[in-house]
Amino acid sequence: MPKKRVVIAGMGFGGLRAARALAGSDVELIMIDRNNYHLFQPLLYQVATAGLEQEEIAYPLRGLVRRWHNASFLLAEICGVNFADKCVQTDAGPVQYDYLVVAAGSRTNFFGMESVVAHAFDLKRLDQAEDLRNHILLMFERASHEPDAKLRSALLTFVVVGGGPTGVEFSGALRELIVYVLSQDHPDIAVSDTRIILMEATDSLLTAMPDDLRRYAYDKLRSMGVEVMLESRVVGATAASVELYGGTEIASHTLLWSAGVSAAELAGYLRDVESGAGGRIMVQPDLTIHDHPEVFVVGDMACCTKDGVPLPMMAPVAIQQGEYAARAIMAREQGRSLPAFHYLDKGAMATIGKSSAVATAAGFKFRGFIAWVAWLLLHLYYLIGFRNRLIVMMNWTYAYWFQERQVRLITAIKRRAVSVVLDRNEP
Ligand SMILES: Cc1cc2nc3c(=O)[nH]c(=O)nc-3n(C[C@H](O)[C@H](O)[C@H](O)COP(=O)(O)OP(=O)(O)OC[C@H]3O[C@@H](n4cnc5c(N)ncnc54)[C@H](O)[C@@H]3O)c2cc1C
Numbered sequence: 239m240p241k242k243r244v245v246i247a248g249m250g251f252g253g254l255r256a257a258r259a260l261a262g263s264d265v266e267l268i269m270i271d272r273n274n275y276h277l278f279q280p281l282l283y284q285v286a287t288a289g290l291e292q293e294e295i296a297y298p299l300r301g302l303v304r305r306w307h308n309a310s311f312l313l314a315e316i317c318g319v320n321f322a323d324k325c326v327q328t329d330a331g332p333v334q335y336d337y338l339v340v341a342a343g344s345r346t347n348f349f350g351m352e353s354v355v356a357h358a359f360d361l362k363r364l365d366q367a368e369d370l371r372n373h374i375l376l377m378f379e380r381a382s383h384e385p386d387a388k389l390r391s392a393l394l395t396f397v398v399v400g401g402g403p404t405g406v407e408f409s410g411a412l413r414e415l416i417v418y419v420l421s422q423d424h425p426d427i428a429v430s431d432t433r434i435i436l437m438e439a440t441d442s443l444l445t446a447m448p449d450d451l452r453r454y455a456y457d458k459l460r461s462m463g464v465e466v467m468l469e470s471r472v473v474g475a476t477a478a479s480v481e482l483y484g485g486t487e488i489a490s491h492t493l494l495w496s497a498g499v500s501a502a503e504l505a506g507y508l509r510d511v512e513s514g515a516g517g518r519i520m521v522q523p524d525l526t527i528h529d530h531p532e533v534f535v536v537g538d539m540a541c542c543t544k545d546g547v548p549l550p551m552m553a554p555v556a557i558q559q560g561e562y563a564a565r566a567i568m569a570r571e572q573g574r575s576l577p578a579f580h581y582l583d584k585g586a587m588a589t590i591g592k593s594s595a596v597a598t599a600a601g602f603k604f605r606g607f608i609a610w611v612a613w614l615l616l617h618l619y620y621l622i623g624f625r626n627r628l629i630v631m632m633n634w635t636y637a638y639w640f641q642e643r644q645v646r647l648i649t650a651i652k653r654r655a656v657s658v659v660l661d662r663n664e665p
Pocket of ligand 1 (some may be wrong): 280316404659
């Protein structure tokens with residue numbers, strides 16, 4: 239009998255975990271992704287703040303596939319799924335499946351604000367993190383010889399939108415980059431000349447955390463010099479300004495948007511599936527879609543509820559769901575079925591700066607140095623590849639002792655640099 243074919247669409251956290259669980263088993267495994275690497279998104283902000291190099295947070299998928307005799311990889315853009323014919327449509331041609339695991343993740347949600355889409359930085363992809371790093375370094379280069387005080391101040395003002403883990407971690411890391419490195423590199427720029435403004439629409443940072451940890455994160459960021467603006471909403475942007483609800487305008491050439499996510503584009507291309515909040519695909523308790531028990535949806539793309547509330551778009555959810563989908567497929571092949579998917583919430587964490595983080599685990603709360611060490615260890619553990627772990631650990635150790643960031647390279651000068659020059663030439 240021919241082997242059953244399992245296709246995994248998207249090789250992020252959920253897809254990779256499903257593939258690992260099926261590697262070496264008695265099915266044919268085809269993994270598809272538009273990138274030839276798995277990306278560790280939680281550390282993108284460190285690439286953007288010159289702490290890590292791109293290669294350290296990505297792992298080539300073919301490096302995994304060559305170790306798995308039953309697996310192959312297809313570099314392709316997935317543009318749809320024909321559920322009736324059991325076929326994934328890609329720009330490299332159709333791929334038939336017996337089982338399908340859809341794990342295409344999410345995209346940034348700009349809530350329909352065109353001007354923000356046009357002018358804000360997004361932090362989902364490796365090239366975006368590099369783009370943002372280039373831009374930050376470039377702003378300092380420009381500011382250091384800028385005679386116009388107003389323009390200089392706008393170049394050195396960085397607005398971060400979204401008080402979730404990404405916004406908090408990025409703001410803290412950027413502040414440290416400025417205090418320990420960029421202000422030393424540019425003796426003509428004082429730390430007090432720079433501003434980092436972290437904006438959040440609700441009345442608190444890190445809303446998924448307990449009250450005291452939220453308060454700790456808020457106080458810590460402020461003590462580091464980050465301006466935190468709660469209950470503030472961005473409604474528009476230009477290359478040189480950020481507009482708030484109520485009419486206030488902040489002169490700034492840097493806007494990072496980390497205020498919302500919705501399901502990846504692929505969710506919109508799937509016909510006859512029910513979608514929930516953020517365009518995520520509604521799944522049954524066993525993570526399959528209605529009428530298609532051979533199709534599993536996992537991770538950020540899946541709208542799977544617990545006590546009526548959708549599970550968060552976080553790596554542990556994707557990992558556990560990927561694992562479950564793989565086990566369910568193997569069980570099905572043996573004529574068994576699994577009980578419904580159950581998410582085991584192991585906690586959450588966010589780092590704020592050197593020796594400072596907040597974390598919850600098994601009902602306990604941690605903050606400060608202990609939480610920071612736990613954050614470091616956990617991220618090292620989940621990074622893919624021994625070499626990546628080793629180099630990241632060395633980079634972190636070096637940065638900790640010498641307050642230095644090695645990756646201060648401007649590798650491309652892009653559109654925003656041009657906008658700065660244009661502004662200067664305007665009457
Ligand atoms: C900046 C940032 C920081 C984060 N920090 C944390 C954190 O600290 N803790 C935490 O738990 N979570 C964090 N997350 C969220 C976490 O990364 C996601 O929840 C997790 O990656 C979801 O896993 P997934 O498998 O669903 O999707 P992903 O990991 O996003 O993988 C999706 C894969 O599908 C591929 N793909 C998508 N569409 C297509 C297509 N049409 N064709 C081909 N391939 C496609 C993509 O290339 C990607 O490889 C963070 C996310 C970001 C962006």
